[in-house]
Amino acid sequence: MRHYDGQVGRATLVIVAIFAAMTVGADDPTPKEPDQREIMLPGLTRSGSVLLPNGWSLRPAGKQSPLGDLPVILAENPKFPILAILHAGYGEHEVWTLDAKSGQTIARAAIPASFSGLVWSANGDRLYVGGGFDDLIYGFDHKDGLLSNKSTFRYPDRTPLQKESGPGGKKRQRVTAGLAVSADGKSLWAANAFGHTLARFDTESKALISEIELGLDSYPYGLALDENAGRLYVSLWGAAKVAIIDIKANALDGEYETQEHPNEMLTAKQGRYLYVANANRNTVTVLDTNKGQAIETINTAIAPQAPAGSTPSSLALTPDESILLVANANTNDVAAFNVKDAGKSTPLGFIPVGWYPTSVRASRDGKTLWVTNGKGGSSRANRDGPRPGFSGGSEGRTRQYIAGLLQGTLSTIPMPAPRQMAEYSRTVYACSPIKKDDPAGVTGPQAAKNNPIPSKVGDPSPITHCIYIIKENRTYDQIFGDMPEGNGESSLCLFPEKVTPNHHALAREYVLLDNFYVESEVSADGHEWTMGAYATDFVERTWPLGYRGDGRVPFPAEGNFAIATPAGGYLWDRAAAKGVSYRSYGEFIDNGKTPADPSTTKVKALQGHFDPKYRGYDLDYPDQKRADRFLEELAEFEKAGEMPRLIVLRLPNDHTSGTAPGKPTVTAMVADNDLALGRVVEGLSRSKFWPKLAIFVVEDDAQNGSDHVDAHRTVALAISPYVKRKSVDSTMYSTSSMLRTIELILGLDPMSQFDASSRPMSMSLPGCWMHRPTRFDRRT
Template identity: 45%
Template sequence: MSPDGARLYVANATSDTVSVIDTSADTVTATVDLSPYPGAPMGSMPNAVAVSPDGKTLYVANGGNNDVAVVDTESLVIRGLIPTAWFPSALLLSRDGRLLYAGNMKGLGAGPNPRGPNPEQPLPTQQYVANMARGTLSVIDAPDSATLARYTAQVVKNNGFDETRKVLVRTPGEARPHAVPRRAGDPSLIRHVIYIIKENRTYDQVLGDLRQGDGDPGLVLFGRDVTPNHHALAETFVLLDNCYADAEVSADGHGWTTAAVATDYVQKMWPANYSGRNRLYDFAGGSSAPAPLAGYLWEQAARAGITYRVYGEFSAFGSKPPNVTPAPFANGLAGHLSATYAGYDLSITDQARVDAWQAEFDELVRRGAVPALMIVWLPSDHTAATRPGFPTPKAMVADNDLALGRIVEAVSRSPGDLRDRG
């Protein structure tokens, strides 16, 4: 609220904007775009605001960019950006406006986790990422113009905005197709994508025993004896030993995996669910609140006219083969989600899932109707730890590894004209 009460500033985390409301008329009079550059995908996540005592400056916490935007309230132009710790989510100014307090929801992150959960040997001394992260408070002098310019340059460097922006710029003339396009929108040689989503295993837990990579053999839980197919794929193609995940747990991981973002709602709500405080798990189509504005991969495929089929991901909890249905708010999956492929149910093996996928795939190949995009969820490597009635963690990860290998083999042995008929 402005000091005179005439203006109300509302942060819209899902649309990366701030609405300016005339309180006397209860109408939106202006909208401030918090995107870091033109054409940027959603992800700034403005989620808190503060107004200077003189009403001339609006501060906006961009949780997704780890910064605070400094906005001139007269022109509504962003003057610059202030770097913060991870995910600023609360702002307060001192009475004289000289100090800005920024509460950072995720602070400095969890850091290394050498005592992470071992599903085969649960111990009370083990660390869990959700318990390790600590919020922080940044106390910042309100910057002058020179300092703000320096801060802004630091934010751009921290986030790689310059490099990211280059990727969005099309090259002049007709671009040559590449397997991985150099610029967004350039043509690709790839005609079909089978996107396999697995669960929460770290690089070191599975591939830390590979000498070629930057791993720690001491952290290996499911090495070559358990995951021969993972190892064979890594050694045959690419290791990705320095490819890092944005997610902390499955709840936000499925957002990052299927939409390249976990929304402000997801970021703030999953801890309440994971801590057992009676918070509904609605992060995978259980409600409309977690959904990103641009939608999920399958929604974007539909808009682009790309054929797609989804196996397990965002299926309704409790629905079982042969009647698996989409989650209530999983838009775009009706008619595109396999009814015979199980979603998250650890009592069902990944072998059963691949049996269902294989039957569909073979029929689609026979009909020349393989979709351009397949999204396949193999969740058994989540494991059920040492719960009675379930296989051991190693058995479940081995099941997952075999399922992955079966999919790769099936595709590798499919007819050579598959790419021309899908």
């Protein structure tokens, strides 16, 4: 193991047993050349499609127009050819107005903060916008696409609300999501997602008329108004229900059951039917409001048996109400259904759009579709990304921070005829690793025969234990950019071999993975993807608000909110379902007040399956102490002769504290992390479990660095007697690939469409796995 002595500014070799314990025999393979097949990298391909870091592709239909940061909702003016688009991402929060015919931007109106909520008055001369965690609603006068005379709707003295349901401060924020306005323009309703209420305002006086409590953790989201029936429908994002509001009595008048994460809704046939998108399932619930029950559940996934992950998050109907359009955010498509006969829908096909579609609308004349794509049309490299611990830098550096790197787009698509729809559907399948008629739901590429990674769940593997180590925020170039064996850029390498000798030695001795990507942008969605192969719409829509510096926004992930849990659960849920033993060290764990106090967890599946003495995310606590604690337990496992088959271990200090006064330097913290990793691997390699063990190491995200290939490219390691030694594997992998590899080894079912369809870390020729353990000498 090698240790970086940051105090004297030089690398010092400390000869210990880690690499001696992994010493190869005389027949050990020599360093291998990288695979000579074509290497796939994110970006524009020869075919004209855009390859994303997760291995999916984009080839959006229609015309693509640039937008701002995370467009979340689009609304067509009911009287004039004007579109309004609300942006509520990491960057500027603003409303854009566009000419609906030409697509040209007319005006941009900045607002301090937003989350969602956008609605025109019936006559088209007013626009209302949600004010996010400011607990405001904004009103604008409108004429010819120009917005003026901004007015504000306020809650008087923060009207007392029921008990706070999660972290984020003593005063619970309301945070407007959905908005609706009466036909006469006199009443404005607001669904308050984090306040769990429905508010009603008088638009003339701007006074609050009423506020209805809808239940703790209900997270009211979308609104659908049926004035003829005297009803307002409120989707309860966190409760899998729709609340029915009597608008005359200003009171709750019942509920409908849906599936998880109901969001946007539409009424049809003069209010007889209500369509509800369920983002945490691949479904739309069709409700008959006369019967008071669901009459159909429409599957929106591109493979009917696919696990969760499509994320249907927006709905539109053609003017004649014959075609329902559903934006599937995570699979980058719009699903179309013939709904002329309510309750007996038939699929028409899929339309390819941009990355993470957030809103779909059909024009009033039925000739055009508009789709806002939250992450735009491509990922990007970020040579001018963050450089932690280094002063100076230009505006360009800030702008290439990954949270604001992916700017949205607008897809303008002529309404497709049947032949065009068939062609679009073929494109959607070509852009996805999912097979249309896979009877198993989703089956990704399979390992070769006799590979230690089974070809399917349930097949045997000679590997019996997996250690999954999660670190924080580094790009590939930051750590491995100095390794000539791989595709690195040395000028971007901030923590070279003298700082991270153990990372380098492990990559060089085992396999250098130089084409590995995270699906996430930051730690909030990163830990969700790392443990669940998916981040819900709740997480994706919330984290940008907190990362832009608003301290009122709670951290939406890692067990803090039940609503953040994916439908397919997390890796430990899959282990529990198959009777596979598991233990967490610091992941989804709440630290005690001091290091001497025990940690706790809110996650039910982790109760009794985590180490209360292991400290989770705390940058004032050295990774060396985390390594100490794990090695203590490892010694106990050795004595007992058994160890949990799945271990999740968090080593967070490569996150660093930046240039914060009184904190260790970034170099010292990364070196601490490197040494801790080396010690953990050393201990495992010298244990009795080593011959049947695989260690996987990955960053939760790559947000705090630069990379010349892609801002999502990251550090990953695979360490095992079964790894092909001294090799370079440039196969395109992602975090989901690593999860699928673990699942196949341990016999666990996939959690989402993304791990189910991903390429396991066995497919390159030569790949990083060999079917025979490498010999090693444990006598040293």
